[in-house]
Amino acid sequence: MSVASETGIDSGIETATDTASYAPTDLTVPTRGRDRATYDQELVHAILDEAYVCHLGFVRDGAPVVLPTLYGRVGERLYVHGSTGSRPLRMAADGRRQEEDPGLAVCLTVTHVDGLVLARSAFHHSINYRSVVIHGTAHQVTDPEEKRAALDALVDHVVPGRSADSRPANAKELAATAVLSLDLSAVSAKVRTGGPNDDPEDLDLPHWAGVVPLRKGHDPLVPATDLAPGIDAPGYLIEL
Numbered sequence: 647m648s649v650a651s652e653t654g655i656d657s658g659i660e661t662a663t664d665t666a667s668y669a670p671t672d673l674t675v676p677t678r679g680r681d682r683a684t685y686d687q688e689l690v691h692a693i694l695d696e697a698y699v700c701h702l703g704f705v706r707d708g709a710p711v712v713l714p715t716l717y718g719r720v721g722e723r724l725y726v727h728g729s730t731g732s733r734p735l736r737m738a739a740d741g742r743r744q745e746e747d748p749g750l751a752v753c754l755t756v757t758h759v760d761g762l763v764l765a766r767s768a769f770h771h772s773i774n775y776r777s778v779v780i781h782g783t784a785h786q787v788t789d790p791e792e793k794r795a796a797l798d799a800l801v802d803h804v805v806p807g808r809s810a811d812s813r814p815a816n817a818k819e820l821a822a823t824a825v826l827s828l829d830l831s832a833v834s835a836k837v838r839t840g841g842p843n844d845d846p847e848d849l850d851l852p853h854w855a856g857v858v859p860l861r862k863g864h865d866p867l868v869p870a871t872d873l874a875p876g877i878d879a880p881g882y883l884i885e886l
Contacts, residue, residue: 650693673781674834682836690835693778694719694756698804703753718803725796749783755780764843766851774838783833787825796825807882
């Protein structure tokens with residue numbers, strides 16, 4: 647479970663804990679590769695908690711727009727942050743409190759690439775991956791307490807424990823930062839594992855086939871050049 651999910655924010659919605667899965671919808675049932683789709687809540691949470699960046703898609707002036715951004719999960723809700731001047735955050739008013747404004751319809755995705763799958767034929771090359779797609783309506787967070795907790799969750803999502811080991815945002819910084827909330831409701835995951843799926847007639851071709859595994863890692867820490875003497879790296883960074 648993500649550190650962000652331990653912040654204690656009340657999501658205000660019914661969670662999927664009772665069924666341990668999300669209900670398929672017209673938006674979340676894929677037209678291709680249905681055998682790779684899953685609605686398992688635990689798997690969805692794991693995929694979301696492991697990534698750093700999501701891609702947020704919406705429609706602006708009749709044209710699709712997709713933006714990469716940081717996010718954090720708190721229970722059955724995602725929080726996405728940005729500048730108050732960014733277009734999606736200006737477009738999303740708080741529809742939970744202003745019934746006349748329905749919020750911003752979005753599609754949010756997260757993907758991990760776990761391996762390059764090399765087949766004997768060019769057609770059957772692929773990747774091993776884990777992905778989550780979320781459809782829903784994003785709303786701007788206006789409650790100050792929820793906003794502060796959401797920003798802490800965003801920081802802790804990237805580096806667990808960091809929000810307690812840094813200066814909190816001041817009033818000016820909070821005013822310049824907007825946060826969107828997106829409930830986990832219309833959600834699906836897709837996963838591809840295993841080796842290449844070559845055609846039987848290609849198995850004797852003289853080409854190497856298999857998987858190039860990929861992994862996420864960190865290089866040694868690089869301290870700030872103006873770091874005060876005697877400040878050592880905290881344990882949560884060494885353990886990353």
